[in-house]
Amino acid sequence: MATYQSLDLRRRSASTEPPPSIRDTAVEVAKLIDVSKCIGCKACQVACLEWNNLKEEVGVNVGVYDNPHDLTEHTWTLMRFTEWVNPETENLEWLIRKDGCMHCDDPGCLKACPAPGAIVQYSNGIVDFVSENCIGCGYCVKGCPFNIPRISEVDRKAYKCTLCSDRVAVGQAPACAKACPTQAIYFGSKEDMVEHAQGRIADLKERGFANAGLYDPPGVGGTHVMYVLHHNDRPELYAGLPNKPQIADSVALWKGLFKPLSLGGIALAAVLAFVHYVSAGPNEVTDEDEDNAKRLSGRS
Amino acid sequence: MAPEKDAVVSRYTTGARLNHWITAASLILLALSGFALFHPSLFFLTSLFGGGQMTRIIHPFIGVVLVVSFLGLFLRFVRYNWPNADDFRWMGRIGAVLSNDDERLPEVGRYNAGQKIYFWGMTWTIIALVTSGVVIWDVYFSHYFTIEQRRLAVVVHAVAAVAAVLLWIVHAYAAVWVRGTVRAMMRGNVTGGWAWRHHRKWLRQEVNGEKRVPAE
Amino acid sequence: MTNCWGDIKSSDVIVIMGGNAAEAHPCGFKWVTEAKAHNKAKLIVVDPRFTRSASVADFYCPIRPGSDIAFLGGVINYLLSNDFIQKEYVNAYTNASYIVKEGYGFQDGLFTGYSEEKRDYDKASWDYELGEDGFAKVDPTLQDPRCVYQLMKVHFSRYTPEMVERVCGSPKDKFLKVAEYMASTAKPDKAMTSMYALGWTQHSKGAQNIRCMAMIQLLLGNIGVRGGGMNALRGHSNIQGLTDIGLMSNLMPGYLTLPTQKEPDLASHMSTRGFKPLRPGQVSFWQNYKKFFVSFQKAMWGKAATAENDWAYNYLPKLDVAYDMMRAFDLMYQGKMTGYICQGFNPLMSAPDKAKNLKALAKLKFLVVIDPLQTETARFWENHGEFNNSDPASIQTEVFELPATTFAEDEGSLTNSSRWLQWHYPGQEPPYETRTDIDIMASIHLRLKALYQAEGGAFPDPIVNLTWNYQVPDHPTPEEIAKEINGRVLEDITDPVDLTKVVLAAGKQLDGFAQLTDDGKTSCGCWIYAGCFTDAGNMMARRDTADPGETGLSPKWAWAWPANRRILYNRASSDVNGKPWAPQKPLVQWNGTRWVGFDVPDYGPTVAPDKAVGPFIMNQEGVARLFARGMMREGPFPEHYEPFESPIVNPMSPKIKGNPVARMFKEDRDALGDAKDFPIVATTYRLTEHFHYWTKHVRPNAVMQPEAFIEMSEQLAEEKGIQNGAWVKVSSNRNYLKAKALITKRLQPLQVDGKTVHVIGIPIHWGFTGEAKKGFGVNTLGPVVGDANSETPEFKAYLVNVEPSTPPNETPMAAASPASKPQG
Secondary structure: OOOOOOOOEEEEOOOOOOOOOOOOOOOOEEEEEEOOOOOOOOHHHHHHHHHOOOOOOOOOOOOOOOOOOOOOOOOOEEEEEEEEEOOOOOOEEEEEEEEEOOOEOOOHHHHHOOOOOOEEEEOOOOEEEOHHHOOOOOHHHHHOOOOOOEEOOOOOOEEOOOOOHHHHHOOOOOHHHHHOOOOOEEEEEHHHHHHHHHHHHHHHHHOOOOOOEEEOOHHHOOEOEEEEEOOOOOHHHOOOOOOOOOOOHHHHHHHOOHHHHHHHHHHHHHHHHHHHHHHHOOEOOOHHHHHHHHHHOOOO | OOOOOOOEEEOOOHHHHHHHHHHHHHHHHHHHHHHHHHOHHHHHHHHHHOOHHHHHHHHHHHHHHHHHHHHHHHHHHHHHOOOOHHHHHHHHOHHHHHOOOHHHOOOOOOOOHHHHHHHHHHHHHHHHHHHHHHHOOHHHHHHHOOHHHHHHHHHHHHHHHHHHHHHHHHHHHHHHHEOOOHHHHHOOEEEHHHHHHHOHHHHHHHHHOOOOOOOO | OOOOHHHHHHOOEEEEEOOOHHHHOOOOOHHHHHHHHHHOOEEEEEOOOOOHHHHOOOEEEOOOOOOHHHHHHHHHHHHHHOOOOOHHHHHHHEHHHEEEOOOOOEEOOEEOOEEOOOOEEOHHHOOEOEOOOOOEOEOOOOOOOOEHHHHHHHHHOOOOHHHHHHHHOOOHHHHHHHHHHHHHHHOOOOOEEEEEOHHHHOOOOHHHHHHHHHHHHHHOOOOOOOOOOEEEOOOOOOHHHHHHOOOOOOEEHHHEEOOEOOOOOHHHHHHOOOOOOOOOOOOOHHHHHHHHHHHHHHHHHHHHOOOOOHHHHHHOOOEOOOOOHHHHHHHHHOOOOOEEEEEOOOHHHHOOOHHHHHHHHHOOOEEEEEEOOOOOOOOOOOOOHHHOOOOHHHOOOEEEEEEEOOHHHOOEEEEOOOOEEEEEOOOOOOOOOOEOHHHHHHHHHHHHHHHHHHHOOOOOHHHHOOOOOOOOOOOOOHHHHHHHHHOEEOOOEEOOOOOOOEEEOOOOEOOOHHHOOOOOOEEOOOHHHOOOEEOOEEHHHOEOOOOHHHOOOOOOEOEEOOOOOOOOOHHHHEOOOOOEOOOOOOOEEEOOOOEEEOOOOOOOOOOOHHHOOOOOOOOOOOOEOOOOHHHOOOOOOOOOOOOOOOOOOOOOOOOOOOOOOOOOOHHHHHOOOOOOOOOEEEEEEOOOOOOOOOHHHOHHHHHHOOOOEEEEEHHHHHHHOOOOOOEEEEEOOOOEEEEEEEEEOOOOOEEEOOEEEOEEEEEOOOOOOOOOOOOOOHHHOOOOOEOOOOOOEOOOOEEEEEEEOOOOOOOOOOOOOHHHOOOO
16 A cells, blocks of 8 residues: 655544654645536546546436446546526526545544544645555544545445545646646645636636635635635535535544543543542441341341 | 351342343443544554454444343343332432441332442443444445434444443442442342342342242 | 647637537647636637536527528628628638629529529529639629629628527527627637537538638638637547548548549549639649649559559549448448448448438348447347347348457557647557458458459459559558658659759659649659658657747647648738738738748748738639639528428528438438427437447446436426436437436527427437447437538437337347337
8 A cells, every 4th residue: 555655644543643744845735626617528537547447337327417426435536517507697507526535634534533544644735545554434434524435335445536646646646637638627736726726716707707716615724625616605506515614513522522531531430439449448248237137038 | 958158149040140241241342342443542452353344343243232132131120220219318328328338328129229320321321322333334324324414423422332331330340349249240149138238128028029038 | 620729729719619629529628728718718609508618618609400500690690780890801811802693693592593303503603703804803892782792791681680589599689799709809810719510510501501600700800810710620530531531432532522424534524623713813722633633643553554544544433423321321221232341430320310221231241340349330230129129030241340450559640630640659559369450451452452363353453553562561551651642753853944953853752742743753642641751751750849939839749731731821810911910929921031930831932912812822713712602512602491300490481491402312301200290309419428439338438428318408308297317218200219318407498480499419329339338329310311512411400209218128129110119
């Protein structure tokens, strides 16, 4: 599996020790998906299957263009199509969004994961699943604010977009970005991507999309996959892209304060018991009790 | 009849004892495997079960054993565990309980209020654990629940598990603290003195009842 | 394409109409996104469906399938009546000022000279008034009522915005907005590009659709300039090469035409190919026709082609009628064609009327299929239930399958839409016994030749004398063939003045078609490709990405025909004095002594502007034709005719049904349906996830679009009680197919001529072989009628009905006439 000796880790799931982080090689990377340039050709989807040697099932048509109909353990990226009539212009808009892992800066999957090192975040920001450490519990699925990871029915391990960490490690762009014919997928340093997005947003505003903007949600610390949206005020239009996503309160509670509190509580209970034993001593049956018992049963 | 030693009172049948220990064992295994996945510092416990994947696989099946086993215990003991007025008086004198001053306590039937609280506490936490456990038993049931439901379930499962563990600590400590208790679950009987001291009303019932206290 | 893919980035307005570039040409579409991102271009899409192209467009306007000429005619009317034209350009570079003969006229939807019996025109009146000097008369003031400009004004005055709305169903305000966008490029420094494909060609008047837009582009001064042009997006990686090399039944390489029976000898053949200039001093480059022809004959038959035997003219077949695909299948159907070699082609699924094709193939004695894939055509005899209800027991056709390599397994050149010949190398070894198409054909040829040599035969000469100078005869290399196509000098060519001086030595590879001669001293397989493989090497294999001026032309990347020219008619990018119309986007300009710039001038390199030589040097006039003379079969101006199956009577000329000169076989005419029984308009198309019937054999593509579907509006679905994702049956008067319903807002009912017209969309990609789910051939439904000029089938507009249905029966079933089977 991944050898990340040359790619330092920023975070490692279920680990109490700090990950190695001494090498100063980390440029935070980001993939910028310009929804306004995307034509929904699915070249990215095919490139993902091919680069990662994934073999998806041939499905059926159910009246939509989204094939397969959802992310799967084989389909790590999926074009989602939404038809929306803009009430302001009365024009139909066909909103096509490439769905997949957002590579959150504060990844909910990693937070939820109980298996040490099954989910890592490299110093460049990529969140990767290390399959050999995965125990298939599905906690990442619950931790993810974007509903991305999928568990294989075959090996019960979790899978999702790796942002082609293997390619990025050797200076290549992810396969999807490489395959995109319209350069709707850009890849580079997060800083550059944010800057590039500003130019695109200015262009979209000129073309009448007053709410065009960059989707880089602060609720998860920003993401390493960002979108340029024509309607950034309403990301939910794009096949339910979460507006203001964050790690669910329940997950935050479960993996946050609750853990130390409960372990502490259990320890405290044990200590109290000990203290009680030492102070009050055992509750022992006396001879008198035995006599009383005999008396009662009429045998004395 | 041989020279009498202390009187002995039968408390648990063999079946009940086995039932108890199956329940206890599964609870302990569940706690160990659960803790392994609950906190990184305890992940090493997965080694006891053959690694992370195996721990994840085994844990819910032990849960199934627990459910069946606990159901047996529940059916055996539920009739002794309905609360009554004595329980409130007993609880009102909890200080006496803790200071081993049993004489200040009302006469107790088969189970005292603390034991009843434990019984119902375990009942409800196990119901919570089973219910939430099914929701997050992804292999078989993930398709039936939404992500939100599963997120809630993991929290419920964790809270219930900690509650169960806390209850268990009280239960286990009490067994050690109150001497003469363990043999009830090991050998099925207690001494008359123990019964006199802790469950006098029960002892009276046993003595006056149809069933004689069997001498071993 | 007049221009090239990379040039689209210089466009100011991009019109996608008659095509869906984002869907069918996603890689080329990158240049549209470049133009939008870096040139602030506006993208306009006019289409019956809100397509993937429309999803990224600045403006979308719906249109009824088959009404493009009405729409574009409306634009011409808008431009002319509002004077939104680039006047200087129109005056100098088009035939707007030419006077048309007395006798030409137009009435009730027909031009002068029509014969209903022949379904054809006598085109004699469609020409210029000639002066005594033999040159066409002109009126530079454009005031003469018989000048092309004035005739155009009259002709298109009937195409009012109201008429456009009535015929096309395009809301008037949206139509006018599109016209306004187009008109904005009448400014000399603005350019519009027209990107089109089979959405314009697959009609009974497809060529006129394109011509109509070409006229708009001329009026706006958008031909020959950067970011302009008429840009046909070719649907195969090498379909441009197919037409260039003359693989149509009536063509020879380089757009030379095959002789007809009316031309028994070379003299009669050449008599109509003189191409004398129609204005003083014009180039009329087709005057060189004989040089191209003789050099081609020399390439074919070498020493056997001599001046004495008219360069082996008698070796060429003489056509009695056009043998296009539809004719071929009709002949098979009639039992008159009994053998068929099918190379890289899947006609069972592509030629109109699948049921007829099935019966036609079943009558063959033998069928040879040369293909990398298990095509439906090769398997036509298999019974796949409703998907292919044939009766194997009754079919005697012997089928030979010769597995061929794919493009990724062999070497050679592909000619793309930009006319670029790009050399490619094999990516991997071909599997098993697979051979290249060249090897297969060579082997067949050598066996035939041996048979002819041994047994003689009626006329063995063209076969036994065919030039075959390949080092390994049954394995010609792609380089050998490319060199032969490029052409070489056969005998020393000397200076006309000093005969001792050899200008071109025998054996030299030609540098270009300018070196061709008509005396048999040069050979050239395809004159427009001359220059692709010279003594300097294989120009097609060049990979220099340098792009001076960032024009997108990349002149040293591969090689473009003709003469490595990237934008045709590029002289027109400058005004009459040779100064660029768009100073910020110069292309070719006069520097005082010669034409210089970013492209190879489409013009005499040192011909000064004051010589008044027109920029359209291929034409006898030297200018572009707004009035087509007799070049088009329907008439010199485009006219709107309804598709052969139409929901309405043509509001512009109610008496005329369909294109009056389109050919139709009798039984096919009888099979036409009408709007009473089939009220819904159907149109067919490709999806980006697939390539024709090929990629359904590829797992990832099959995953992306696994199963056949049709698209329909929410309104129609409600009317018919159809659920999204449910099975539906689509019937035409010919046959039916079943597919899943995809209900969408992207199709909307149109208001046409006072009534509501529903349009459904039928993607074409599924068949009964491959990885994807089985599907019906979409050619099950369409009418058997083609464009009058090119015989391209009318797949883009016909009538159907739709109803809820049940899943098709996949298992072999008793063969029966599909039409007589019970519903569901």
